[in-house]
Amino acid sequence: MPQIATDIDLSPLNTLGLAARAAHLAVVRAGEEIAALAADAALARMPWQVLGGGSNLVLPEVVPGLTLKVEIAGRRVVGEDEHAVYVAAGGGEPWHDFVQWTLAHGWGGLENLSLIPGTVGAAPIQNIGAYGVEVKDVLHELTAYQLADGEHRVFGNAECAFAYRDSVFKHDEAGRWLIGEVVFRLPHTPLLRTGYGEIEAELTHAGLPRTPQGVSQAVINVRRRKLPDPAVIGNAGSFFKNPIVPAATRDALLIEYPALVSYAMPNGDYKLAAGWLIEQAGWKGRALGPVGMYERQALVLVNHGGAARADVAALTDAVRADVLARFDVAIEPEPVWW
Incomplete structure (x- = not known):
């Protein structure tokens, strides 16, 4: 023990x-x-x-x-078929290191998720995503251990009930499991996704190849320009979820705010860029006590030093209130609050 x-x-x-x-x-x-x-x-x-x-x-x-x-470690190939290779990683493996390991072996699929902090085991809980790709797109199955008795269970992709920054592990199964290992399905013929955010422009600007490794480097370049290093300034990455609104709401906002940043969803709704909303509400680079919204990316809450949970809560409430007052759109924090 x-x-x-x-x-x-x-x-x-x-x-x-x-x-x-x-x-x-x-x-x-x-x-x-x-x-x-x-x-x-x-x-x-x-x-x-x-x-x-x-x-x-x-x-x-x-x-x-x-x-x-x-701190459960390990990376291994667990299977292969004509379409894909199946790769497993321990729940305690650092996420970015694992992504780079897959790319070094020539397996694409995770490149858009490069440089996201955290561990492999935490990735499915939040259904982490970036630049048009989410964990749900590549996860095959995972093994979790029940905290009550240590019994293990395998969850297939569908059983994880993935949604935007969400999974069954944040709702029905919240607080019951420790994820010990995750298996990913990585296709032999990768489908490169470069149309989201600044990735296509970065590939061209940096002269990077249109390969999984090139896309990964483009993502790394963009993230390093926009996001603070937690080792230098405390932060939890993107702090607010991008709100999803009906088409009618988005269309009404566009009339008043022609520069509104939005992305069409498969069901006809629209995802709004929370960072744009927060910036327009006046919070980019603005502090409240020892915390504030980052000067280069309004979506990131940073700790300028000595902050506690109450400081984060106060800033969260203030930002949400101002965005709601200006746009009549509710934004929700992304991190888990213990």
Whole structure:
């Protein structure tokens, strides 16, 4: 059974750099260790939380109960057919490192998701996405361990109930599972997606090849220009979800705001660019106490130093209120709040 540490500083384990401490913490390096932890009567009475890379998380100043830090490693090929290769990665693998490993082996499919912070196991929970690609597009199945007893279950793609920045692990199955391994289906003939955001322009500007590796480098270049490095300034990446509105709402907004940034959805709705809405509401580069919206990308909330959860909550409420007042559009925060 993993050793249990007490009163652990979590500030270096969340990319926002919020002041937080865990009452108890165990590092999990194999899914089978969950059963031993669950069999301990004292631990079983505590609330449990699962911590990956801490990149999509808003922590309280004190985290009660037991925090499970996932460090399950491993990358391997688990199968292949005429159309695709199936590659598995441990839930504790750093996401970007895994993406680069697949590309180094010549497997495309994850290139648009380059440089996203966090771990492989956390990626399906949030259904991470960028530049026209989401995890749901490439995930084949995953193995999760039930926190109550350590029993494992395989979830197929459909069972994960993926939606925009959403999955069953944020709703019906929230707080019940630790994701130990994820299997991805990567096609032999990659379908390059370069029409979203600045990727096509970056490929041309940087003289990059139109290959999975070239698209990955273009994504990396764009993200590094627009997004702060958590090692330099605390942040949780994109902090607000892009709101989805009916076509009638989008059309009405276009009349008043011709520069409105929107993307058509398959069902006829439109996804609005939350960063544009926030910038127009006056929050780009603006601070409230020790936190603020990033000067280069209004979608990113940053910690200028010494921030706690209450500071993040105050800024979140203020930004949402101003966007709602100006556009009559509600925006929701993307990170998980413990």
